[in-house]
Amino acid sequence: MTWLTDPNPALTVLIVAMLAPVLTVAVGSWKPELARIVAVGTGALAFGTALWATASDEATFSRMWIETWDVRFALSFDGLAAMYTLLATGIGLFVAVYASGYMPLHREHTRRPPIDDTRFFGYLLLFMASMVGLVMAQDLILIFVFWDMTAVASFFLIGFDREEEDARESAQMALLVTVISAFGLLVGALLLWREYRTFSLPLIFEDMEPSSTVTWAVALILFAALAKSAQFPFHFWLPRAMVAPTPVSAYLHSAAMVAAGVFLIGRMYPLVALDERLGNFLVAIGAASMIVGGLIALTRDAFKQVLAYSTVSQYGYVVVMFGLGGSDGVMGATFYVIAHALAKSALFMMAGAVTESTGTLTLSETGGVARKMPLLAAGSLLAAAGMMALPMTIGFFKDELFFTAASAQGRAMQLFSVLGASLAFAYIGRLWTGIFLGEVRQEHRQVPIMLTWPVVVLGGLTLLGGLWVEPFRQIASDAASASIRHDVELHLAYHLDTRAENMMAVSVYAAGLTLLLTERWWRMGLSSIVSIGSKLGPARIYLMTLRGAVRLSDSLHGFEVRDLRSRIASILGPAGVLVGLAVLFTPTEGSFVVGPIERSDIPLITMVTAAAISGLVVTLPRDHLRLALTLSCVAYSLAVVYAFLGSPDVALVAVLIETIFAVVFIGMLVLMPRSTLRFETQVRPARWRIGRDAIIASVAGGMAFLVAWSALSRPSASTTVIARQIELTPLAHGKDIVTVILADFRGFDTMGEITVLAIAFLGILSLIRAGRLR
């Protein structure tokens, strides 16, 4: 009842966000046409809850999750969480509205059933929910869980058109790059745990001190963050991910997936600030991404490719600002994410709307759209102006903050930031003018208003942010304060003077405009440089690694499943070698002892010898029946050994197992075709194969012998356990220790074993039923 009367905002936001995909899938499985309505409704509810939580006091929620490792289910709706939650749910809402117009058209093109709407909105909202969880999580393990949830949801979204090979490959690439790098986050978290004995971020921040372990841990976490934000050299997955339906691109590549990466940098910022080298590393990576992404964006022809590389480049800005650090850098980075998310999602949606209307995908096929779709042109012009950092838009301030942070670092950084911003000006300008101006070169059809209005509203917000920046400033200030962990205040206003930031902005406009107008001169040269780069770039390394890994795995698998012999060899051979290595590196003192032999041991030795002889004899017979019976001999002699050793339970089980095994073995022989059996008894294997098999068998057997010998030479370690179990047996109401161990002390093991038995049972039945033995 306490939660109902006094709801915890952090928990409420997560619950509402998590309910959104559940409700959508539940209703959508019943009536697919309702999925989009429910999706928009629940998305709006999540956004409303996020607004309410932002307005209420900062809330935290914490429950112990895994006590042994001090893992908590800890959430906090602080400034940083508020900002990213508002972005994820707000942009998510716009994307859901847009998708409810877009998806029916997309399904029509690709001939998909209506139920696919349910899938689409389910994954979209699952992504939103994971993102909301991620930004509130205060525990590194919880962060890791939500982090991977976003990766999984993005896999299904990017690969939504699963019939197309390109979509599947791109989805796999996005998943591999972001999930493999996520191990950096996990390993970093474990390193931090080793240092501070907790996964809780607030506790780590309290105790943190610079040390090389912490630097390594943070570097690994940054690795995960940079790969997720598609920073150089992991930028290649993002343009490939453009095969996804446009709403997915608009969401993942503006406010969600790539934003998760820079969010993580923001969350870990206090640790990043501990070591200057980490900041320099971020500056280097971010700068490379800015330039590489910007240059490639200038040469792309497809709308979505231009936008994809522009995202790489503009997240490069954010990373550079985090690297420059200080309150200026962090505030700039934080504000940049807001401004970018608004404008970029609008531009992606614009690209989708144009394609839906005209059927064209590239700049060279398109032109003069403004005359046919004036509303879209106006809305996206505002968004583009925001991206190009024109005054009276929110984008102006994002660049101003960037210039402030850069100016503090001296002339070179100033120059570099102007260069980067001019690139952004040029590629966005090129995209917008290329689509909307010029001659009309294509057919147009009517598109639903749901494809236009989100663009107009987001464009309007970009403009509003330039005129009335206060609410955005407040959100960014709170978020930056949460990152730095002390209160900072962002000051944003227009100044009509010749301060450095203004002069830099003016030079950006000049340089950008020049680039835009001189396109025809640099186009060819830049394209050839870029195509060389993309041939030799990291994408190629990724593909080669992937192909090599697949080939290696295929050849190993091929060897393993070729026949029974190679299957056994592939288990026994490596096992023998590994055990041999273990024997080599273990101190052998007192391990290989030959104890005294007494008269009472003679029966035992006789039976062991019998077992050994029958073991050798097994290699001789060639027909199957005799082989089965000789194998039984080995086991029966061993059963007698157990009986002599005074363990009737084990001896009984050994005899029984052997009997049923022999019966089943012979039964199986009956089921096999006679001709196969006859063939196998007559054919003689090649000499080298006999030799190879003998070597594998000797290595495996010899190593097993060594291990058994050394274990039996020092039985002392386990005697205390056995003594304890003997002592406890009467307490467990038993008199037979073996049974008590099986059913009580090690009940869990027995449970596992009978589960394996049940699974094997199903396997055997299906093998015999399908007639595979014939």
Place this chain on the structure above:
Amino acid sequence: MTTELSKISARILLLPVLMIAMGLMVKGYADTGDGFSAGVIASLGIGMQLIIFGHGEMERLPLIRFAPYGVFAGLFIALLTAFVPSMRGENLFTHWPPAGEAAPHFGMLELITAVVFDIGVFLVVFGFGVGVLGAIARGESRMMQAEEREARGSRVRTGNDEAGTPT
């Protein structure tokens, strides 16, 4: 070859075998043997019937038909004994009665949950043994039928050949 003697001895031996199996299971906590060995012995007893009488005859017994489901029933029973304690906030596999308390008796038999778990093990093993042996026996009888049909078919065909086809 199945003789009258083997048929009679198989029939006579079945009940004692099953009884020994029951005995091993019930006494498991006090003496040698447990649910596992009991399951193997019982399924060997059934296996003997399958070998002697063949699948066709044995299939009519409900025990043979339903024994394979014992695998899942047993698994379920074992899981119950494992997880019911966790609902009361105790660790998995906390058996009842707890250490030190006297267990209720039924004659000489002590009633404890560990034995229930052991019965689950028995059912899994028994179902496994009977299921696998039954499947083999069924395959075998089908194979024999197919061979018979083939033999009859080839005889018919040779007959035809002799009757008319010119060579």
